Structures are given as structure tokens and as C-alpha cells.
Amino acid sequence: MTNVVSPPIAVALRNVERRYGTVRALRGVSADIPTGVWLGVRGRSGSGKTTLLNCIGGIDAPTAGTITCLGEDVVGLREPARTRWRLARVGFVFQAFALLPTLSAFENVELPLRIAGHPDRRRRALACLDRVGLSKWVDHRPAEMSGGQQQRVAIARALANAPRLLLADEPTGELDTATSRDILTLLREVAHEPGVTLIMSSHDPLALSYCDQVVEMRDGQLVG
Ligand SMILES: Nc1ncnc2c1ncn2[C@@H]1O[C@H](COP(=O)(O)OP(=O)(O)OP(=O)(O)O)[C@@H](O)[C@H]1O
Numbered sequence: 001m002t003n004v005v006s007p008p009i010a011v012a013l014r015n016v017e018r019r020y021g022t023v024r025a026l027r028g029v030s031a032d033i034p035t036g037v038w039l040g041v042r043g044r045s046g047s048g049k050t051t052l053l054n055c056i057g058g059i060d061a062p063t064a065g066t067i068t069c070l071g072e073d074v075v076g077l078r079e080p081a082r083t084r085w086r087l088a089r090v091g092f093v094f095q096a097f098a099l100l101p102t103l104s105a106f107e108n109v110e111l112p113l114r115i116a117g118h119p120d121r122r123r124r125a126l127a128c129l130d131r132v133g134l135s136k137w138v139d140h141r142p143a144e145m146s147g148g149q150q151q152r153v154a155i156a157r158a159l160a161n162a163p164r165l166l167l168a169d170e171p172t173g174e175l176d177t178a179t180s181r182d183i184l185t186l187l188r189e190v191a192h193e194p195g196v197t198l199i200m201s202s203h204d205p206l207a208l209s210y211c212d213q214v215v216e217m218r219d220g221q222l223v224g
């Protein structure tokens with residue numbers, strides 16, 4: 001047993017704003033997201049869900065406010081430190097899978113470990129693919145796989161660095177209902193590991209039904 005003590009708050013947002021020119025995608029978001037929850041973020045198209053996840057995970061940067069994520073001041077990190085932090089600590093899953101088409105499943109999962117200079121990346125990537133049930137598909141390219149299988153590869157990639165924070169942006173948005181259930185069951189297994197926090201945006205009532213808590217984004221603000 002490892003004896004890692006997780007902070008009680010995984011993500012603290014304070015007055016987070018994100019403007020793109022005149023568009024105010026986030027308009028003062030404040031929240032404390034406890035460690036260990038599966039939080040759903042629902043809201044209409046354009047309400048700011050993707051922007052929020054990208055700011056939490058350091059893909060994007062707020063134009064005002066602070067974000068403390070797994071004890072790190074994400075907004076204060078400059079590149080390339082922010083990318084390094086993200087590769088080491090966070091896992092991202094996207095609606096459209098975002099796999100590299102010319103790489104095999106194995107290579108897609110191994111790539112972030114390679115970039116991060118992970119010493120044991122081959123074993124780790126294979127273990128993650130095994131975990132998502134794709135041991136027999138390691139040499140296949142994304143185009144040779146179903147949407148559900150591609151999302152499994154993407155989840156394996158997100159798990160490769162053993163993150164304590166997973167960010168999933170409409171992970172079932174491109175999947176049929178049966179496949180969505182498979183992916184949500186897999187995410188539930190991951191989310192139930194001690195100390196793992198999962199923040200998932202979705203429009204999908206089925207996906208949101210798996211969450212411990214659901215909040216709503218409305219015009220760049222959190223309600224409820
Ligand atoms: N890179 C960008 N440049 C300019 N505007 C942007 C950019 N990214 C997002 N926006 C704008 O910010 C607002 C919030 O967009 P965001 O993608 O976060 O919404 P969303 O809730 O994820 O929507 P959807 O459900 O369609 O994915 C929208 O008005 C959008 O047009």
C-alpha cells in the first residue's frame with residue numbers, strides 16, 4: 001500500500017476569467033472541487049465547459065483569477081514548466097479522442113511518457129492498454145479501431161502518467177449509447193481509485209448520471 005496523503009481540495013478556482021478578444025468565455029468562476037469526486041459539468045454549447053477544463057489542466061490560461069490544482073499554482077506556471085506539470089500530473093480525455101492517426105495504439109499511449117522522459121514507458125504503456133481491455137490491439141492504428149476502442153486508447157493514454165486528476169471533455173460525445181456505457185463504466189473504475197478526482201463535461205444525461213455531483217455552466221459562470 002502506498003501512503004500518499006491527498007489534499008482535501010483537488011482544485012480551487014478563484015474568480016477565474018478567460019477572455020478571447022471581446023468574448024468572455026469564463027466570467028468569474030470560483031469553486032472548490034474536493035479530492036476523490038467525479039464532478040460533472042453540464043451546460044449549453046458555448047457556456048464555457050471546454051475553456052474551464054483547459055484552464056484547470058493548464059492547456060489554456062485564464063486572463064484573470066487563480067487556479068490551484070493538486071497543490072500547484074497553475075496560472076503562475078510559465079511554459080515550459082506548465083506543460084511539464086501537465087504531463088506529469090494530469091490526464092486529459094477529449095470528445096474526438098485526439099489520437100495521432102499515424103501512430104499505433106501503443107505509440108499513442110507511450111508518446112506522452114516519452115516526452116516526459118518516463119524511464120519505464122514501454123511496460124507502463126502496455127499495462128495501461130491492458131487495463132482498458134486492448135492488449136490485442138496495441139499495434140493497430142486509430143483508423144482500424146471503432147470509436148469506443150479509440151476512446152479506450154485515449155483513456156489509456158490519459159492514465160499513463162498515473163494522474164490524480166482526470167479531465168474528460170464530453171468523453172461520450174461521439175459514441176452510441178451502448179459504447180458510452182462501456183466507456184463510463186471504465187471511467188467509474190478509474191474514478192473510484194483512492195485519491196483520483198475526475199472532472200467531466202457533458203451534455204449527455206446518461207454520462208451525467210454516473211457523476212457524484214453535477215454543476216452547471218451558464219454564460220461563463222458556474223451555477224448550482
Ligand atoms: N480559442 C478561442 N478563440 C475565441 N473564442 C473562443 C475560443 N475558445 C472558445 N471560445 C469561445 O468561448 C466561449 C466558450 O466556449 P467553450 O468551447 O468553452 O464552450 P463549451 O461549453 O465547451 O461548448 P460546447 O458544448 O459546444 O463544447 C464560446 O463563445 C466560444 O466561441
Ligand SMILES: [Mg+2]
Binds near residue numbers: 049050051169
Ligand atoms: Mg466544449
